[in-house]
Amino acid sequence: MGGVNFKKSQRRSSSRVRDHLANERTYLAWMRTAIALMGFGVVIVRLRLLNPPTTNTPGSSWKLGLIFSLVGLATVILSTYHYFALRQDIDEERSRNCAKI
Numbered sequence: 001m002g003g004v005n006f007k008k009s010q011r012r013s014s015s016r017v018r019d020h021l022a023n024e025r026t027y028l029a030w031m032r033t034a035i036a037l038m039g040f041g042v043v044i045v046r047l048r049l050l051n052p053p054t055t056n057t058p059g060s061s062w063k064l065g066l067i068f069s070l071v072g073l074a075t076v077i078l079s080t081y082h083y084f085a086l087r088q089d090i091d092e093e094r095s096r097n098c099a100k101i
Contacts, residue, residue: 016090016091016093019090020087020090023083023086023087023090024083026083027079027080027082027083030075030076030079030082031076031079033072033075034072034073034075034076034079035072036072037068037069037071037072037075038068038069038072038073039072040068041064041065041066041067041068041069041070041072042065042069043065044061044062044064044065044068045061045062045065045066047061048061048062048065
């Protein structure tokens, strides 16, 4: 009888580890995306500085670079929140409906 409970516990533990690893992989993928967005924003602004326009009017490339950087920052914040919320759910063995996330 004790062997059956051990196997269920081991299966549940294995499943939790798998869920934690999947959660972490997803988090790291979102971090890579955020870094790419912020880096792209910086590159847009830097290209403007390297090749200044011939007119004296300010362009909108810095605005585009700022938007990319802000979207990257928002991605970092939201994905971090989601990672820790899901981590707590996995630890407490609560299931989440993917449609609600």
